[in-house]
Amino acid sequence: MTEPQQNPQLPSPKILLPVGIMFIVGAVFAFLLMDPHVVTSALAGLIGLAGVAMAVQSIMRLVRGEK
Numbered sequence: 001m002t003e004p005q006q007n008p009q010l011p012s013p014k015i016l017l018p019v020g021i022m023f024i025v026g027a028v029f030a031f032l033l034m035d036p037h038v039v040t041s042a043l044a045g046l047i048g049l050a051g052v053a054m055a056v057q058s059i060m061r062l063v064r065g066e067k
Helices: 013-033 038-063
Strands: none
Touching: 013 038
16 A cells, blocks of 8 residues: 655756856855855855765766766
């Protein structure tokens, strides 16, 4: 009666890699161009870390051969 649970489908690494790179570039621009407030710097750092995580995960998935 219960259906087997499916693994959540992640977006394609070919899509996530450019998005991660855009996050990194956006964080660098935000850090450099905005006034150096603590909150702005912290948010730019978090966005940059998210971009790095997305890029690394995408590269690892592409190396394993996922499409």
